[in-house]
Amino acid sequence: MKLETKHFSRRFAVGDIHGCLNTFRKLVEDKIQLTKTDALILLGDYIDRGPDSAGTVDYILELIDKGFNVFPLRGNHEHDILCAHNMLDNEQLYLFYRLRFKSSKLLDRVTGLLPKYKAFFEKLPYFFETEDFFLVHAAFDFSKPNPFDDNADMLVMRTCRNITNFTNGKPIIHGHQPFYLTEIQKKIESKPLCIPLDNGCVYNKPHKIYDYRQLSNLLAFNLDSYELFIQPNIEQMK
Numbered sequence: 001m002k003l004e005t006k007h008f009s010r011r012f013a014v015g016d017i018h019g020c021l022n023t024f025r026k027l028v029e030d031k032i033q034l035t036k037t038d039a040l041i042l043l044g045d046y047i048d049r050g051p052d053s054a055g056t057v058d059y060i061l062e063l064i065d066k067g068f069n070v071f072p073l074r075g076n077h078e079h080d081i082l083c084a085h086n087m088l089d090n091e092q093l094y095l096f097y098r099l100r101f102k103s104s105k106l107l108d109r110v111t112g113l114l115p116k117y118k119a120f121f122e123k124l125p126y127f128f129e130t131e132d133f134f135l136v137h138a139a140f141d142f143s144k145p146n147p148f149d150d151n152a153d154m155l156v157m158r159t160c161r162n163i164t165n166f167t168n169g170k171p172i173i174h175g176h177q178p179f180y181l182t183e184i185q186k187k188i189e190s191k192p193l194c195i196p197l198d199n200g201c202v203y204n205k206p207h208k209i210y211d212y213r214q215l216s217n218l219l220a221f222n223l224d225s226y227e228l229f230i231q232p233n234i235e236q237m238k
């Protein structure tokens with residue numbers, strides 16, 4: 001989906017929030033001090049794993065309601081809960097999300113995914129193309145004949161492969177896969193064609209795969225200055 005952004009005074013992209021509402025709020029209100037002449041593009045995965053999935057979506061909707069220019073994309077977690085809502089019975093769905101992702105406030109035990117959240121998730125686009133960037137949750141697969149039609153890849157691909165003239169030299173900004181902070185900073189300095197923004201905000205305790213000490217920040221990237229704003233996780237995790 002095309003998105004005109006050049007008329008905004010500042011343009012930011014933010015990666016995977018995963019229910020870290022307090023951290024996200026602090027990034028928006030204190031770190032970047034978002035104004036109504038700025039644009040804030042969100043790369044998806046607002047829900048699951050962190051302490052307040054429903055509150056994170058409520059806050060995004062509240063910002064939009066108040067007249068902030070917030071443009072949320074779809075992540076695999078928003079997509080999956082819509083699919084699960086259609087496939088599982090509501091009791092199963094509720095228990096699964098309560099136990100697996102701590103996201104049961106998005107759901108009613110009897111009626112399933114609450115209409116407010118269902119409507120929000122259903123409307124989320126898969127990618128944006130601005131005047132000078134592509135923004136997507138995960139990646140595009142440019143080995144496919146029509147990479148911009150393949151929605152499944154955009155939500156789950158692990159790497160930006162085969163970057164070709166499909167993008168006209170526009171860099172791709174994406175989330176989905178946690179990268180260590182020093183890797184992200186080093187990449188940004190080299191002005192690459194692929195900019196990862198997920199620093200695994202939700203991972204703030206020892207983890208079996210990742211060194212969490214190099215993760216657990218939520219990042220905002222300024223699309224014009226290439227400045228990176230770093231908000232450490234401030235959630236009270238159990």
Ligand SMILES: [Mn+2]
Binds near residue numbers: 016045077137175
């Ligand atoms: Mn993801």
